[in-house]
């Protein structure tokens with residue numbers, strides 16, 4: 157063997173060894189013997205390490221519960237190119253990936269677990285818009301249909317948007333313990349989450365999304381501590397005001413009242429398990445769905461449809 161051939165053979169052996177080492181790391185992450193965060197740490201500590209040569213995509217895909225499609229979406233959201241290696245990440249990409257690996261991924265790893273996810277946030281942040289997007293684009297998601305004493309708005313459909321009840325009927329459901337939670341919202345009407353459809357869906361292995369106010373979110377957490385609370389945030393306060401006024405469904409007095417409540421509600425965001433900024437409806441919906449650990453189901457069940 158002349159010297160260049162020796163070099164080539166050595167390089168090829170090194171490449172095979174590195175490939176095997178990367179495969180072993182992926183297996184260890186997959187079997188939960190090694191945390192994905194520690195792999196990232198090793199990669200960043202030394203550019204000579206095997207971890208440094210791993211693709212971000214491969215690391216994410218080795219996490220139980222994360223398939224190629226989901227990983228592609230996550231990387232897009234984190235602003236990381238599909239072929240990027242761990243050692244090639246910029247500082248902000250490193251931060252976003254670390255946050256993802258330490259906060260979100262561990263929840264997803266609890267494979268097969270069904271989820272009760274509560275989406276709450278201040279008025280006009282876009283809860284209804286994000287929920288509608290989820291209903292239309294993720295048919296496997298169960299959306300709870302609330303009961304309310306407020307009058308239907310034009311276009312709202314009984315049993316789809318809400319169950320519209322009079323005070324007497326609402327009282328009787330309260331007395332019979334038929335609500336998982338209920339509250340007077342914006343000091344005006346009562347809203348409540350009927351419990352039986354939620355119990356049925358969870359018992360049959362499906363995850364459920366509730367779009368309710370913050371008082372309701374607190375009640376759900378007290379009744380079911382395993383529920384995951386998601387707080388939807390506006391990009392800025394001014395944008396929240398713009399959305400509320402732009403929607404044009406409230407009088408100026410009602411807008412004032414809702415904005416006063418919104419300030420109090422924004423101060424409660426730290427009580428929540430996750431915060432999602434609604435700058436873009438599609439991206440916010442994808443983040444919420446990801447937190448649901450969705451299990452595909454053949455059809456929607458009665459009493460668990462989207463709001464319109």
Ligand SMILES: Nc1ncnc2c1ncn2[C@@H]1O[C@H](COP(=O)(O)OP(=O)(O)OP(=O)(O)O)[C@@H](O)[C@H]1O
Pocket residue numbers: 277278279280281282283284285286399400402403434435436437
């Ligand atoms: N990402 C977004 N970018 C721009 N506008 C948005 C976005 N999300 C929602 N909106 C708009 O903001 C307004 C308020 O949204 P929506 O009615 O969904 O809020 P909400 O949180 O359900 O409000 P409420 O709690 O008062 O019922 C709507 O006009 C909606 O079209």
Ligand SMILES: Nc1nc2c(ncn2[C@@H]2O[C@H](COP(=O)(O)O)[C@@H](O)[C@H]2O)c(=O)[nH]1
Pocket residue numbers: 278279283302303306337338339341347348349367368369370371372373
């Ligand atoms: N506590 C609950 N809050 C609910 C429920 N369903 C909806 N809501 C919240 O009410 C306000 C106003 O809704 P709107 O349709 O009249 O604009 C909004 O913040 C909803 O999230 C519920 O079952 N329980």
